[in-house]
Structure formats: C-alpha cells, structure tokens
Amino acid sequence: MTDKPSYFGMLNAIANAERQGYEYLNAWCERATDPDVKATFTTVATREHEHSLAFAKRIDELGFELEVGDVLDFTKQMEIVTSDCSDYEKADALGLFERKVDTGERDIFAGLFDDQTIDIQTGALLGRYIAEERDSGRMIVACAQALKARHGGGRESSDRLDVLDQKVDAVCSAVERLTELVTSQVPSKNGKRKAKATT
Numbered sequence: 001m002t003d004k005p006s007y008f009g010m011l012n013a014i015a016n017a018e019r020q021g022y023e024y025l026n027a028w029c030e031r032a033t034d035p036d037v038k039a040t041f042t043t044v045a046t047r048e049h050e051h052s053l054a055f056a057k058r059i060d061e062l063g064f065e066l067e068v069g070d071v072l073d074f075t076k077q078m079e080i081v082t083s084d085c086s087d088y089e090k091a092d093a094l095g096l097f098e099r100k101v102d103t104g105e106r107d108i109f110a111g112l113f114d115d116q117t118i119d120i121q122t123g124a125l126l127g128r129y130i131a132e133e134r135d136s137g138r139m140i141v142a143c144a145q146a147l148k149a150r151h152g153g154g155r156e157s158s159d160r161l162d163v164l165d166q167k168v169d170a171v172c173s174a175v176e177r178l179t180e181l182v183t184s185q186v187p188s189k190n191g192k193r194k195a196k197a198t199t
Contacts, residue, residue, distance in 0.1 A: 004064060007115045007122065011062075014129070015055035016071045022048035024074045028081035028090065037087040040143040044136045051129055058125055088151050096144035101137065109133060 025045035032038035056066045080093045091097060109130040118126070 002063060005062065005117065005119075007118055008059070008062070008064060010112065010115075011055050011059050011122070012067050013071050015052050015059065015066055016069055018048045018052035018055065020070060020072050020074055021045075022052060024077055024081065027078060031082065032087055034087040034147060036143055036146060037091075040139050044139060047132050047136055051132070054125060054129075058122055061121075088147055091144050091147055096140065097148050099137075099141050099144065101141050107134070 022045050025041050025048060029038055029041045029045055032041065059066050077094060080090050083090070085093070112126055112130065113123070
C-alpha cells in the first residue's frame with residue numbers, strides 16, 4: 001500500500017466534521033417552525049451531508065479508508081436545537097445574531113491549500129467545498145438577521161420598548177391629572193367654580 005498523502009488527515013477531519021455538522025443542522029431542521037430557518041438550514045445541512053460523502057469518497061479513491069470519529073463537540077448545540085425553544089431563542093442561544101460575514105480576519109479555510117502536494121482532483125474538491133462553506137456562512141448570517149428583524153430586533157429593542165411604554169404611561173397619567181385639575185377649576189354657569197368630584 002502506498003503511503004498516506006500528507007493531506008490525508010485534513011480530508012479525514014473534514015469528512016467527519018461535515019458529518020457531525022449535518023447531524024446537528026438536520027436535528028434543527030426537523031424541529032424548525034420558522035419557514036425561512038427551515039429552508040436555510042435544509043440547504044446548509046444538505047451541503048454538509050454531501051461534503052461528508054464527497055470527502056469519504058475521495059479518501060477511498062486515494063486507496064484508503066475513512067477513519068470515523070467525532071472531531072467536534074456539538075453536545076451543547078444539540079441540546080439547544082433539540083429543545084422546545086423557538087427558532088428565535090435557539091438562534092439567540094447559539095450566538096447567531098452576533099455572527100458577521102466579513103470579520104476582516106483570515107477565515108478558517110484560508111490555509112487548506114498550504115500543502116503544495118495536493119493533487120488536482122482533491123484540489124478541485126477542496127475549492128468547491130470552501131466556496132460552499134463560505135456561502136453557507138453568508139446564508140446563516142442573513143437568515144439570523146432576518147429572524148431577528150421579524151422579532152423586533154431582539155432583547156435590546158424589547159428593552160427600549162419597555163422603557164418607551166413606561167414613559168408613555170407616565171405622560172398619560174400626567175395628562176389625566178392635569179385634566180382633572182383643569183376640570184375642577186372651570187367656573188359653573190352661576191359663576192362659581194365646580195367642586196372637584198370625589199370618589
């Protein structure tokens with residue numbers, strides 16, 4: 001048997017991570033009630049599944065076997081997405097509202113081509129994988145922002161609305177007191193001031 005290529009570990013890790021990603025995202029899809037969340041994560045989960053199979057296939061084509069294992073810890077995420085919480089609450093708990101498309105930092109895929117011994121077929125597979133992963137990231141961010149907007153912008157907006165409600169209540173109360181005061185001072189037809197009504 002030929003020696004394993006230097007990039008075997010990378011291919012094996014991607015195949016396993018994508019399988020785990022699919023399991024996690026598919027678990028959310030099965031419980032999603034928001035149609036946009038369901039549609040977005042169905043697309044992304046399908047990509048994750050295909051990536052896992054494609055990299056396992058490439059390992060086989062190179063003459064080796066996939067070494068199955070969990071390379072990521074999705075325990076917390078799985079607990080969140082399989083809970084009875086709403087899609088909004090799940091996205092909030094997972095920190096999706098804080099995610100950005102362009103952070104200005106080097107992304108995790110940038111170094112995948114550092115190994116200059118990667119063959120053409122594997123390179124083509126990696127190129128498609130990277131492009132789809134980056135697009136999936138953009139889809140998730142857009143979905144999360146739309147979900148947040150539909151819920152009034154999240155907790156900060158809710159807090160601002162609560163403060164605004166309190167201020168409106170205070171103004172209404174002041175107007176009522178002022179109206180009562182003015183009414184009690186209005187002269188009657190006989191020239192005498194009306195007595196303030198007592199309850």
